[in-house]
Amino acid sequence: MESEKKRRASKPKVKSGCRTCKIRRVKCDEGRPACKRCVSTGRVCDGYGIWSEGRKTTYGGNSGAPRVFQPLLSSYNAPVPIPHAACAEQKCVEWFIECTIFKIGGVFSSQFWGRTVVQALSQEPAVRHAVMALASTHKYRAQRSDKDTTMASQLSEHEKFTLQHYNKAIGCLHAEIRRHSQRPQSVIVALITCMVFVTLELMRGQYRTSHAHLQHGLKLVKEIQKLSGTSKTGKIMIRTSSQTNEDDVIEAFSRLGVHYALLGHGTKYSNLDYDIQPRHLPYKFESIEQARQYLDVLLAKAQCLVELVRHIETGMCVATRGYEQYLESQWRLEKDLEIWLDVYRSSLDGFSAQDLIKNTLATRLLGMYHTMASIMVRTCIPWDDDMAFDLQTDRFMSIIREAIDMCQALRTAYPDFPMSGSLNCPLGMAFTMDIGFIQPLYYTAIKCRIPQIRRHAIGLLRLAPHREGIWNGALTARIAEEVVAYEESNIDTSFTVGKSLDLLSLPEAGSSVTILPSLCRISDVHVELPDENTGEATVTFWQREDGRSWKVGERKFQTEDP
Structure with a gap:
C-alpha cells in the first residue's frame, strides 16, 4: 500500500x-x-493564465497549435476574483463582465472583449485598472436616467474613481514596459490596455484623445507584425481564425481604423492596408463571425483603394503603378466581393442561431456592409466622377431594405421600439464598439442623390439613439441633412419631397427622377470631433472637378449625446 x-x-x-x-x-x-x-x-x-502554454503568442511566423474557443463570458455567472480588491473595485469588475462586455461587444461575438480582456484583467494590473475605469464610466452613464438631476457630488465621485484607476493603469503599464521591455507579452498587454483606453475615451466623449490612442496602437501593431515576421509586406495581417491573443487584439484595432476612415478621416489612415490569412475564401463559412472577418478585410481594401486613387488624382501622392493596374485592382475587388456573397449565401443555413434577434441583425448588417463596399469599389475610378453614384440606385435601395428589416426585427422583439423620433436612451446603454447600421445609412444619405431614398436614410438615422464607436446617429443625420440642403439649395422645389415618411416601407424613387447637376454635389465630407461630448464638431464640405478638390462650406454642430 x-x-x-x-x-x-x-x-x-x-x-x-x-x-x-x-x-x-x-x-x-x-x-x-x-x-x-x-x-x-x-x-x-x-x-x-493568459500566457499559459496553450495561449502563447507565436513569433517568427510559426503558428501555434489551435486552441479551443471559449464562449462569451456574459454566459458565465462566476465573477473574476481579484485578490485584495476593494468592494467597489470588485463590483466594477462584475459590472464589466455582466453588462459592459454585452453592450460594447455588439451583435457579433467578440473574442477580444469576451475572452482576451477578461483573462488579462485578472492577471495584468494595467489591464485591470483600465477595465475598472471603463466599467465605472459605463455604469455611471448607464444608470443616470436624467442628466439634469445628476448630483454634482455623484459626478465628482465617479470622475475621481475613474481618473484614479486610469492613472494607476498608466503607471502599471510604464512599470511593466520598464521591467520587461523585450517581452512579447508586454507588448500585447500594452495593446489591450490601449484599446480599453480608446473605448473609455470614446465613451467619455474625448474623441481626439481616443483618436491619438488608436493611432499609437495601430503603429505598434504594424511594428510587432514586422518584427515577428507575420507581415512582410507592411500590411496588417488578420487571421480569419483567431489563434492567439495577438490575433484578437489586431482584429479590434483594424476594425476601428476602418471606422475612422469611413467617417472622413481617410487621410490619416490612408497608409493602412490589410491582408488576411488564409487568403482564399472557403467553400463555406464556418460561422457568421468568419464571414464578417473576410468582409472586414474586403471593406478595408475598398477604403484603401478609394483613398489611394483620390490622392493620386489630386496630386497628393505619386502613382507607383500604371493606371491600368489600379483598374485591375478595382476589378479584382469587385470579383472578390461577388465571390464572398456567393459563399455567404450558401453558408447562411449552416449558421447556428443561439439568439435569433442577434442572428437576424448580424445577417442584415453584413448585407448592408457588403453592398456599401460594392458601391465604393465600383465608383472609385475615376475619382472625380460623382455621377457614377447614379448607377447604384438599386444598391442604395438594398441598404434601405436591410435597415427596414432590422427595424422590424427590433420592433418584434421590443414592441416599444419607436418608428419616429428617437429613443431617449442613456449613453452607457446605447454605446457599442462594433459595427451597426449608422455607417451604411450615412453613406447612402450623402452619396445617393435620389431625394426619396436619401431622406429615408436620414429618417432611419434619426431612430438611432446610440453610438457605434465614433458614429453618432443623431449627429450623422444632421450632417447628412446639411449636405442635402446645400446640394438642393438651387434646385426647383418640385425636385424635393415631403417630410412625411413611412419608415417601415420602401421609398418610391419614381420612374422619372431629376438628375442633380455635378457642380451642385458635395464630393467629400470631413468630420473633426472635439475632445468633449458637449463640444462642437467641425464638418467641412468639399467639391471636386478635373482632378482638383476645394472646400465649399463649413458647419459646426453640438455633439452632446442624447
Whole structure:
C-alpha cells in the first residue's frame, strides 16, 4: 500500500485546470473565468493564465497549435476574483463582465472583449485598472436616467474613481514596459490596455484623445507584425481564425481604423492596408463571425483603394503603378466581393442561431456592409466622377431594405421600439464598439442623390439613439441633412419631397427622377470631433472637378449625446 501511494504522489501534474487546483492537486472543472470548485469553497481561483502554454503568442511566423474557443463570458455567472480588491473595485469588475462586455461587444461575438480582456484583467494590473475605469464610466452613464438631476457630488465621485484607476493603469503599464521591455507579452498587454483606453475615451466623449490612442496602437501593431515576421509586406495581417491573443487584439484595432476612415478621416489612415490569412475564401463559412472577418478585410481594401486613387488624382501622392493596374485592382475587388456573397449565401443555413434577434441583425448588417463596399469599389475610378453614384440606385435601395428589416426585427422583439423620433436612451446603454447600421445609412444619405431614398436614410438615422464607436446617429443625420440642403439649395422645389415618411416601407424613387447637376454635389465630407461630448464638431464640405478638390462650406454642430 505504501509503495502504491508513493507511485500516485509521483505522477506528473495535470496540465489543464486552474492554477489553484493544480497546486492543490485536485480535479478542476475548468469553469471560466473562475472554476466553480474554487468559488464554491471560498478560495481565490488564480485562473488559467493568459500566457499559459496553450495561449502563447507565436513569433517568427510559426503558428501555434489551435486552441479551443471559449464562449462569451456574459454566459458565465462566476465573477473574476481579484485578490485584495476593494468592494467597489470588485463590483466594477462584475459590472464589466455582466453588462459592459454585452453592450460594447455588439451583435457579433467578440473574442477580444469576451475572452482576451477578461483573462488579462485578472492577471495584468494595467489591464485591470483600465477595465475598472471603463466599467465605472459605463455604469455611471448607464444608470443616470436624467442628466439634469445628476448630483454634482455623484459626478465628482465617479470622475475621481475613474481618473484614479486610469492613472494607476498608466503607471502599471510604464512599470511593466520598464521591467520587461523585450517581452512579447508586454507588448500585447500594452495593446489591450490601449484599446480599453480608446473605448473609455470614446465613451467619455474625448474623441481626439481616443483618436491619438488608436493611432499609437495601430503603429505598434504594424511594428510587432514586422518584427515577428507575420507581415512582410507592411500590411496588417488578420487571421480569419483567431489563434492567439495577438490575433484578437489586431482584429479590434483594424476594425476601428476602418471606422475612422469611413467617417472622413481617410487621410490619416490612408497608409493602412490589410491582408488576411488564409487568403482564399472557403467553400463555406464556418460561422457568421468568419464571414464578417473576410468582409472586414474586403471593406478595408475598398477604403484603401478609394483613398489611394483620390490622392493620386489630386496630386497628393505619386502613382507607383500604371493606371491600368489600379483598374485591375478595382476589378479584382469587385470579383472578390461577388465571390464572398456567393459563399455567404450558401453558408447562411449552416449558421447556428443561439439568439435569433442577434442572428437576424448580424445577417442584415453584413448585407448592408457588403453592398456599401460594392458601391465604393465600383465608383472609385475615376475619382472625380460623382455621377457614377447614379448607377447604384438599386444598391442604395438594398441598404434601405436591410435597415427596414432590422427595424422590424427590433420592433418584434421590443414592441416599444419607436418608428419616429428617437429613443431617449442613456449613453452607457446605447454605446457599442462594433459595427451597426449608422455607417451604411450615412453613406447612402450623402452619396445617393435620389431625394426619396436619401431622406429615408436620414429618417432611419434619426431612430438611432446610440453610438457605434465614433458614429453618432443623431449627429450623422444632421450632417447628412446639411449636405442635402446645400446640394438642393438651387434646385426647383418640385425636385424635393415631403417630410412625411413611412419608415417601415420602401421609398418610391419614381420612374422619372431629376438628375442633380455635378457642380451642385458635395464630393467629400470631413468630420473633426472635439475632445468633449458637449463640444462642437467641425464638418467641412468639399467639391471636386478635373482632378482638383476645394472646400465649399463649413458647419459646426453640438455633439452632446442624447
